[in-house]
Amino acid sequence: MSNSKRAMWLINHSTLRKFEVPLLESLGYEVYLPKIFPYDEGNLSASIDYSRDDKLSIPKEDLDALNRHDFYSGMTPEIGEIASKYFDVALFGFFPDQLAGLIRHFRNTIVMHPFGLSATERYINITAATLGPSFMHELEARRKDFWFGQAYDHLADVENGIFKDRAITLPLGIDDAVVRNEWTGTDPKILFVCPRIGSSPYFNNIYKNFVKKFGNFPYVIGGAQPIAVEDPHVKGFLSREEYDSMMRETRVMYYHSQEERHLHYHPIEAVRWGMPLVFMAGGLLDKLGGKNLPGRCTTDAEAKSKIKRILNGDKNLIDSIKKTQGVLLKEMSREFCEPIWRQNFQIIESANQKTAKYPLVKSSEVTKKIAVFLPEPYKGGTLNMVKLLAKMLKLGSQLAGKNYNIVFAHPEDDIYSDSDFSDLKPHGIEVRPFKWQTITDISVQNIFSCTGYDIPVPPGLFSLPKDNINDFLDCDFWLLGSDRFYYPIAPLRPYCLFTHDYLQRYFPQSVSADFEISYLMAARNALAVLANTPHTINDVINYVGLPSKKAVLVPHVADLDQFRKNDIPVEKQDYFIWTTNAVPHKNHKMTFEALNFYFGQLKGSLNCHITGVDSDKFDPEREFDNLPKHINDCRDYLKKNPKLYERLTFLGNVSSAEYVYQMTGAKFLLHNVIMDNGTLCAIEAAFAGTPTLSSDYPPMRYLSDRYGIHVQFFDPDNSLKLGEALRNMELNWQDYQQQLPEKQALLDFGWEKMAPIFFKKLHTYIG
Secondary structure, eight states, X not given: OOOOEEEEEEOOBHHHHHHHHHHHHHTTEEEEOOSOOOOSGGGTTBOOOOTTGGGOOSOHHHHHHHHTOOGGGOOOHHHHHHHHHHOSEEEEOSOHHHHHHHHHHOOXXXXXXXXXXXXXXXXXXXXXXXXXXTXXXXXXXXXXXXXXXXXXXXXXXXXXXXXXHTEEEOOOOOSSOSOOOOOOOOEEEEEEEXXXXXXXXXXXXXXXXXXXXXXXXXXXXXXXXXXXXXXXXXXXXXXXXXHHHHHHHEEEEEEOOOOSSOOOSHHHHHHHHTOOEEEETTSHHIIIIITTOTTEESSHHHHHHHHHHHHTTOHHHHHHHHHHGGGGGGGGSHHHHHHHHHHHHHHHHHHHHOOOSSOOOOGGGSOOEEEEEOOXXXXXXXXXXXXHHHHHHHHHHHHTTOOOEEEEEEEOOTTOOGGGGTTTGGGTOEEEEXXXXXXXXXXXXXXXXXXXOOOOOOSSEEEEEEOSSSTXXXXXXXXXXXXXXXXXXXXXXXXXXXXXXXXXXXXXXXXXXXXXXXXXXXXXTSXXXXXXXXXXXXXIIIIIOOOGGGEEEOOOOBOOHHHHHTOOOOOOOSEEEEEOOSSGGGOHHHHHHHHHHHHXXXXXXXXXXXXXXXXXXXXTTSOOSSOOHHHHHHXXXXXXXXXXXXXXXXXXXXXXXXXXXXXXXXXXXXXXOSSOSOOTHHHHHHHTTOOEEEEOOHHHHHHHHHHTOOOEEEXXXXXXXXXXXXXXXXXXXXXXXXXXXXXXXXXXTBHHHHHHHHHHHHHHHHO
């Protein structure tokens, strides 16, 4: 491989490429150019150039991979590995997704190359608004690798944080910055360039103001129009030859902009052709030497007067403007720009090579710390699932050579003991209790101010995890194991969210309107929402309203550790097991009615053992305070049907060993819900040789197919059909048992096997 310096110039602007790419090559860089760009209004001056590919000393297969990638949509870990292996520096325009991808996955020097915004906007504000305030933490983590390569030396004056502190100037230039004097002026009209009139409110307002002020003069309007404009003066898209001809022949150009930090190309092009330019004072042209030019105007009246004189052929004014306006090209010439580029690239390169008293550690070598949150004091299946997320992230990062430090965060609550988290510590996962604190948007802004950022924060209240240590700000990333939040998460760290289901879409009474909104906001503010069934992914897109690229299907995994540890022979006994809990969507009343039919009219011979968190609250012989209506209704039903009650055994939330024993001894598992994300109990049952009878809904169909466990299904709205299905399971459970997969086939879906896939999905967002 060549030892050449290499740069990625991830910009597709045609005119800019003619200047900057040869300049980079003169600095000793081989240059890569991207081959895909968004075909949208923001890239009307874009094009693709393959001319540098043959000069790149990198393997063809890696170059092909780069050429197939859309860098504007971000950067995958795989593309980041290729880019980081061969390229020393990446230069790019301001596209937020592109910025995020480079920050997360490109390990070398990152140079954002902004060209300026309107007076009311700042790059730091747009970054915070589009990528979230928490992205500031990701930027800070790459501080030594990042540069704000401003096209004009004053752009950073209005910025703060890293955009101000790491500002260098890479001046905007144009190829062949000389006056050609090819202008003829034979067409006595004003040339005004205004693209996107019909699709951009910004340009539409500019167009209307121009017509209002100068519409009494003959004029022609250039610039691409994705939506046609019903004005015969608006020419729309022109070929290069047609555009150049219009530049040469139109009598005068008017440039309206008084923006101090942004300049369009067309007034500079007019100067190059030798066309008289009339422009308004106060804009960036003043800084480029235009303050004393005869084409400069301080009022609309002055502009109208000069334009009228030029249209009428005032040779003295025309010659005066043409003779002096060439000064505007000086700071865009190679002679002016190249020394500044060389000087500042020496700063960039020396910063990367500098050996300090304490040597800098490459960002790629820093071990990230990730907090995995259990938001509410859950036990049972939800607790186990969130612990699985932590274990998969830890093992997956180890296998990928990253070895993240993982913190498992759980609410401080008396329901927990050390034994609840004993399976995490052998994997090196720290367990940390916390409490939620509600803070205001002002408090969040103050936190950012302490780190040097003055950025906007959405108004309102936020939830902040308090651990009496660092409030998890010692962590680089948060993975939320549920969406159960009353207020949005304080945007202090980037996060992804794992959602178990959106039950409220199908069972509206399960949450209040206030909570529903908070759950949705928790998802919408995430970098991505993870789910482990296609049905829930569909809900993320169609109910939550996230774009499909932010809805990430992760592997559904089986945690069979407790069954492997307690894998002792147990004879099948004369009962089936019903695993449930006390929440309303578990369809308890219908199930009790079906059981009554099964034991009564159908003469069912198997008893029913009931397990799960708070499932003992349905036992009418046990005393509990303040039970909800759906539980009291079931207790009353059981009191009225004592023969049914005699066949039920309420075990409640049993120990792990007892659960394994009960599941293994059962002839089949009963699972009945209106909707959820499917139950892991069915996979555990299959491992124990226990077939499953389940209500019929999409996630359970998915689990049945994925694991090959041949679940038997029933209609959750028909208690008689369930009774008949119970009787069928009693008579045929052995046949269904024979259809269960081998234990090893289920172990292949275990969290250890799925950890690399899970890590790869999440690594895109963590970096």
